[in-house]
Amino acid sequence: MANSETGKGQRPVAEETVQLLRALGVPDKSWRNGTRTVRSPITGEIIGEVPEASPEDAAQAVARSVAAFEAWRTVPAPRRGELVRLLGEELRAHKAELGRLVTLEAGKIVSEGLGEVQEMIDICDFAVGLSRQLYGLTIASERPGHRMMETWHPVGPVGIITAFNFPVAVWSWNAALALVAGDSVIWKPSEKTPLTALAVQALFERAASAFGGAPEGLSQLLIGGADVGAVLTDDTRVPVVSATGSTRMGRIVGERVARRFGRSILELGGNNAAIVRPSADLDLSLRGIAFAAMGTAGQRCTTLRRLIVDGAVYDALIPRLVRAYSSVGIGDPREAGTLIGPLIDKAAYEGMQKALDAARAAGARIHGGERVRADERPDAYYVRPALVEIGEQIEIVKHETFAPILYVLRTSSLEEAIALHNGVPQGLSSSIFTNDLREAETFLSAEGSDCGIANVNIGPSGAEIGGAFGGEKETGGGRESGSDAWKAYMRRATNTINYSRSLPLAQGVSFDID
Structure with missing residues (x-):
């Protein structure tokens, strides 16, 4: 790494970055001697060199995510919420370090960096409560002796593509809900802010270790370019892709996911x-x-x-x-x-x-x-x-x-x-x-x-x-974070139970056979 400049009374940027990454538990090999350079907008200097995933690596990550999903979906939702609670505790314990890293890598002022981590903590709290409220509906049936209802089930691996300006919070908006919903997650962060993503992944792995029993590959990180993102948008094993970024990017993602009848959550440009x-x-x-x-x-x-x-x-x-x-x-x-x-x-x-x-x-x-x-x-x-x-x-x-x-x-x-x-x-x-x-x-x-x-x-x-959170028109129509946004990370089933001894058909249809 290059020698760093120092602000008034501040440690050199690269030196401070190293100390924060180590304090957050990120292995040196994750940000040294890689093929993609990371620069701090504070000085423009190199603060990391991260290894990049290939499309083949991404396909393997999807396979691991499918296996993790198949195990995770059977875990009761309140128990899944316990993992998210532990993640929130890790974020509380490391708020200062992670917030500071957001400042160094994304250029946000200190209060905004800390505020972004607080958003992560808050959505974890929201998701923990949600894990006991993944409710369906009971619907009046027109047929006597029948009950009709809706149930919600985990949908599968969720791809999360995030932008540089909120390098960690947007992942948490999606991941916290997806995890309590019973899904596995694969995260492709912005190429401009991968160090904060490495730190969050390290904190997640620490929470998963304390949880005990979380399947391998439940949350994965893919650092790379558009070719890696294309694997997430094109693979039918990833039923939901949430993408945050420009309208130009959203047009590409939305079209590619729709082509295979996948579901996209798009949070794009605002004016x-x-x-x-x-x-x-x-x-x-x-x-x-x-x-x-x-x-x-x-x-x-x-x-x-x-x-x-x-x-x-x-x-x-x-x-x-x-x-x-x-x-x-x-x-x-x-x-x-x-x-x-x-x-x-x-x-x-x-x-x-x-x-x-x-x-x-x-x-x-x-x-x-x-x-x-x-x-x-x-x-x-x-x-x-x-x-x-x-x-x-x-x-x-x-x-x-x-x-x-x-x-x-x-x-x-x-x-x-x-x-x-x-x-x-x-x-x-x-x-x-x-x-x-x-x-x-x-x-x-x-x-x-x-x-x-x-x-x-x-x-x-x-x-x-x-x-x-989200908008209309070219903003994409997707919704993340609170309210009933959790429904986007699940699949809905309408169920009818006949507890009578007869078989009346809907709409009064008659179909009698001897």
Whole structure:
């Protein structure tokens, strides 16, 4: 590994990464002398070299996952929940180390890295309770002496494909539910963040050892490129594939899984908007907008990307937002006072600049967006978040650029605001800032937001694990995490029991034989 830079009072990045990996129980061979390099966005330097799986390795992993599933599905669900409880305990015990590793590998500020691990702990708690509530229905039968009901059964190995921006939490949203549902899991993490995945796998294996009796191959990790992911999407032995990432990736995954009549859970791009109405509390709105638009350096699927402001409050709100954008702390995410860390890599920076150039060509007024600290850290990409005042919702505004760009549009009515809000291909998260009850209820109604998540007086970013997470349109339609999302990891059977001595047929059909 290369020599590391040090932030103010911070240990060198590579040195700290080594210490964290060892503290988390990750064997040295898992992140040394491999074929794929891992870079920290904090400095741009190499912090790991991981071995990659081949398509043949992936096929073997699927075979092991099938065998593990066949054993795991027979374990009572509350007992399966005990394994997830033990995983949650491992995460509690190692929250600081894993959260810090998320910061080093993904560039999140310290509180966000820790918050991501807390999400994992929370979904484990949710899943443990769920393990005693995998309920079906009893349905009235039209035939006397009959009982009709639904039952839910484990479905099989679940493929989990995750993105760099939430390198560990999204796996847990899927894996915790799949495990209590009776499924085995195979995880393909982002090629940009494999070290955190190795750490989570080590913690899972520790929990499985304490559990005793978990089948080998119940949870497996495959580090590799698109050819490895293709094995999960194409193999009929993997009935469910959950994929989180770009719309482009989702189109590929969804089509390939559908081709073999598999099931996909797609959580894809978002182009999330917030509407600010004349009655809004502007102090509250400012705080909600700032975090939603700038948090995680704009690299959340729920990041606020469009701000639709009524003309009556535009001049009162936007100058304050411009000042916030110009003064926010940008730098090493490990340092106190930093609110904006780096973009994940050069490609993300170039994508941001291309979008800003398109907006500039359309006459937009741009505040911020420039690269900072380039002389100090030439291989890392820190940028000032960009606030873009633009006259209309042109094509670039309808496109999700995975960077801290907030397009601001002026409107004059709620109807116009909702039309702008819904006038993009994506449909993940949304919000309205208003103290008008009618406006709030309209936004949440069938004629309001067309997104999977709709909020009032909070931003679109920062969902809780108790609610089903996902969206509509090009966001993919999948749901992960809470509510009844567990049903996606199981198969449903409708059962009818005849406890009478006759055989009446449904719909009054008569079929008598001697």
